[in-house]
Amino acid sequence: MTGRPHPGGTDRWRASWITDPAFAGLAPIERRMKELEMTKEQPGGPEERYSARHMLVRREFELETLPGEAWLDITADDYYKLYVNGAYVGQGPAQSGFDRYWFNSYEIADLLVAGANCIAVHVYYHGPVSRSYNSADLRQGLIAQLTTDRTPLLGTDRRWRWKTADEFTRGERIGYNTQFAEPIDFRRKAVGWKTAGYDDSAWSEPAEHPGPDYSLHPQPTPVVQTYEVAPRQVSRLGPGHYLLDFGHELTGQLKLAMQGSPGSQVELRCGEELEPGGRVRWEMRCNCAYREVCTLSGGRDELEQYDYKAFRYAEIIAGPGASVDESSFAAVVRHYPYDPDAHRFVASDGRLQAIWDICANAVRYGTQEHYTDCPSREKGQYLGDNTVIMHTHLYLTGDTRMTAKALRDTASTASICPGLIAVTPGHFMQEIADYSLQWPMQIWTHYMHSGDLALLRELLPAVRGMLAHFERYARADGLLEQVADKWNLVDWPDNLRDGYDFSLTKPVGPGCHNLINAFYYGALRHTRMIEAELGADTSGLDAQLAKVRSSFRSAFLLEREQLFADAEGSSHASLHANMLPLLFGMEEEAERPAIVALLRRKRLACGVYMAYLLLQALAAAGEREAVHELIVCEDAHSWQTMLREGATACFEAWSKDSKWNTSLCHPWASAPIPLIVEAVIGLEIVEPGWKKAHLNPRLPAELEAFELELTIATGRLRLRYENGRMDVTAPPGTAIESSSPIVRVLADE
Template sequence: MDKHWQANWIRHPDFQGIAPIGLLHKETQPQPEHLHPSELKHHHSLFRKEINLAAEQMEKIRLDISADDYYKLYINGAYVAQGPAQGYPFHYHYNRLDVTPYMTVGLNIIAVHVYYQGLVNRAYNSGDLRQGLIAELTTAGQTVPLAETDESWRCARTVEYGTGDAATTGYDTQYIEHIDSRLAFRGWRAADYDDSGWMKPATLGLEHAGYTLFEQPTPPVEVYRKKPDRVQRIGEDHYLVDFGEEVTGQFTMRARGEAGTVIEVRCGEELDDHGRVRYEMRCNCNYREQWTLSGHEDELEPFDYKAFRYVEIIGPGGILDERTFAAVVRHYPLSPGQSGSFRSEERLLNGIWDICGRAVRSCAQESYVDCPSREKGQYLGDNTVIGHAHLYVSGDSRLVRKGLRDFALSTAVCPGMMAVAPGNFMQEIADFSCQWPMQLLTYYRHTGDTAFLQEMLPIADGIVDYFRKYQRADGLLADVKEKWNLVDWPENLRDGYDFPLTRPVGNGCHNVINALYYGCMKTVQELKDELQVEYEDRLPAFKAAFLAAFYRPESGLFADSENSVHSSLHAGVFPLLFGLAPEQAVPALVAEIRRKRFSCGVYMAYFVLKALARVDEHPLIYELITGDDEHSWSQMLREGATSCFEAWGKEQKWNTSLCHAWGSAPIPVLIEDIIGLKPASPGWEEISFEPRLPPGMKPFHLRIAVPAGIVEVRYDGAEAELVLQDQTLRRPAGG
């Protein structure tokens, strides 16, 4: 806890006397038995506090605020912020906000909408019966808060969004919000609202509430309105709205009709064969909702967010104001001065960069999410790709750092780390755990944050130690049954990997988990080299055992398992990436990649490209990125992508989401391995610029923000020019 709170945790009286449920457990162990009252699910509560301020109190007014599960804050009727980033109760976040611009001399109203979902899923830390709000308002030079959460606040439950018996969508990801504006507390955010009929909240001292609060290390999400690119009137009572690109957020509009009038709102990522919104989405979300009008002028304000491009609106004619149609977009803040940009004379390359960049933007929320629709969860393996790309898209390393800590905290459940964090949804994937040290090394190389590296090193050591219990006599891992052995996802994109990847995994010893474990150990040793920490080098012995088990000298390839004769793409990529492959095997492994191309999932493409970069196969990297195969980013563009997909094409997975940032590998690979721009020392204090541009690559302009400043690379078709502040460095295209 990084501050002394004088405030109490306040709760809606519905939760008074309710004890929290402990839901953390190993995935392979039974979920703790508990009974969650349905009437406390999908619980929306409103909190209000009036405060009078004098002129001398108007300097640097700060609000520290947190809620469980989530809040939206309004001051004097104006939207201010929302949050917090989800966290475990033992490391829960609060937001520190400068609210000076929203306050005025005299009467002010602080209004907070708090949502408790009550489901166990990837999106919220919920289902544990923890609910409430804590806040302190302070001003410069005063140690006593101007206001704090206590019994002087007023609260009420609103059921305009439905109750706990409402339908859910996705993987129990969110409730369908059939909003009934007749049940709303109209004007509740305004100072002149009469809340005399509201209740006093239940109070609970922070020490008894079971939270340890830390200031959120990242800013709240950026929220803004986007107007449609196109509005088509299908009939008097029927509109089709196109925002021109996939967005993450809510759809909003205004309408005035008789009380009880119902408007249907359908959202989706694509249109069906009849040109209508596909609201029964292929990603397993059903975005079909109803809005009931109050008889006054109403504004549609959904609470939860969706992933969508299109909206279809059906309602009686003459009551909808199409001028108010808008998307309320939300994502991690992107500063115009810091955001990365790339523009080429090659249209295809622009398209690939754009869909990857848009996916990264949409999937960067308070945490990284695998997709902003079906799951909304932060997956450890996805962060290998999205975090790396986001460093360049945003020029901001804070969300990567937060993601690393989120998963470090998950070791409270398992020292081998959880696959989803934070939260009460328990999933464990061995492949992903082995990647956490690699993410830590990427973060360190970009930031030079030695203090964080020192803090996190024991966590990395703990992962290595955890997997040692699966080592057999020769040191290789076998029967890693406590966690999923993923290899790749979905199953149909594993290139026939010959090992039973059931849950739990089949008996025996297979290639990919051992290659990843070697990469994990190797990376931890690199981290210790950076910190000058001594260690026993276990890599040579492990490498010898790996080669004995999986390497087939007659072909130069690696088998999927020690008892298999099949060599999948995956079985060769990781040995190539981590230096397990003998030098004489490299030509055969590269030839296999050239032949099989992306015979893998989109997530695995990152490792394919990075493996090729390690052995200087830059022309093949560029060929694969810009290829027009069925498994390519070109295929996504042909299918109308405005954000990269979960799979290479819509039909290649049974529940494909059309916004999935694990497909954003071209961004870091183009920058680091084709354009040749990398940190030569931690924190970009020195810059490596060794272009590996293929013949025929068209002119481009790249601009990124790094700790050393703004870096630009311009290529005119013959020579690449790097500009860093007042320094200019020129290189021929081939290095």
């Protein structure tokens, strides 16, 4: 079942926020602040006292006749899972600030019965400051309202019944305060609480919410998709001891049934890979420890975990007096709705095919209620990661709702700092200058795919505010110097900066360096494109662009080498210091061969995130053969290395051991997908919303045949290449132009 706004929306709530009585009367804590002002967690503080709290609430009601339609609007802080008459309905909301809190709407008429009905909700409050939840602010609770045939029937109030989910005992923290392990004691579980007729007489009244400071709005994206998958392989390692292989990385929870004497235990271990001896590596290299123990009730106990993990393998160990039902083994997978038929790519070049597939998997499982940098250690949406992820997601799905939400998520942080926060949602207030300056480029990418002019207009004030913030650091010549209120990242991990010759302390010290100014120029350039599209006067930006470009060249150009240096006074020309000037057109034509030669020589001497910008720079310079060669190369730094190491989703770094805490599902490494489409195949959007596209293939000899189908703003676009001929079928509303003799544009049937 999917959540969507019901007809007419919700203009006025006739429900009250209800809360765990432990939170009643607590004053909310303000967590939105600049990074340098962020307070650290204190032992015994609110983050520790009020963390990993599971609240159950339920409401029974009678229906004499069944309604024609029934809409349930619901949201919770931090998160809910909703059931009607025992059936799972959905979960959410997407995390956001309380000043614009999302609610979900579900049409539940088909779940209702004549007579007694039950709405049951499992609410979770996370507690610590993290990237995964907007928590640690002592706001906790639930609001829900059922409307039948457009008449409010009931809403949350003190007539609902409340108790804690006592079977969940707080386990060890996982990742960067990302989640808690969930050791479950089935002896303490309220069995049957989701259905009508359950005896809740021992339950209590919930408390009223301490303050009406929430601004509720329909969630602009659908709720996450959930479904069950069986393991691809089950191996018995010993009596009551099983190894499950789901075949590839996924995101979700284990599901199984177990039984045994009261107090007997079953141990669960999950991981992304196996140890050399064939056991699950549950103490994962990404610094997540996925090990939990279930204590059995004496009857048949069915595992129902709350939070999700990123894993491929699971190990199940039944202790003395316990057993597990092998037929019940499954994973409940969850991610943002993803139609695997929304795109199709089949290539004769197995290297391209395999790379496409691992990148698609990472984006599929790494996109939850928001884009995540990884669905394991952090579960956070990083602004710079989105440069790569959203571009890939648009090609894979054609769904522009998530990209629009991500852009608005970033805009919402302007109230904290006009220069924007790098992680949103979540209350981990990290600031990265490089990332903020990529935001206008992301807005333009979304616009070209969506044609959404209204969103350009909506976001432009925040874009202008962001630029104004950075202009505080501008010298008389227009270059930025010592942008000290935000991290100057360059690349990550720091050993993949190609010897970048500038001290990147936090906060950064004195001096003027290349990369921050190249990104600044790129931000100005894309802002000028946005302004022009909206019909604004761009003369001021034109003058500013000319000034910054001239000053950049004066400060960083090594004239003899015809390369750009890393910083003023440096003679070192890194890969990073040259890819962005090439991408943004800051070089002169005579300098281009030297820059391209440097990029070709240094190859992928960068992190996987900056590899996207490197490939884009080579494509912008017309070096499309080099783009293909780097995508499929066999270097140590390559997607082929990931595949050699068994990747089923692209990694956080080039290899498992090239970073101290490598996640094996990290969608910021998915650069090949947009580059295969745009540089290898040669498909380029010319008019926003796919009204017009150019197709100028320059295919490598190894790519003898392929089929590419994409869902775009106007419908379905199909390309088929074999025997030296490329046939293209575009939907009505998209004009395909090509000067290539191998391209034949067919009429859409």
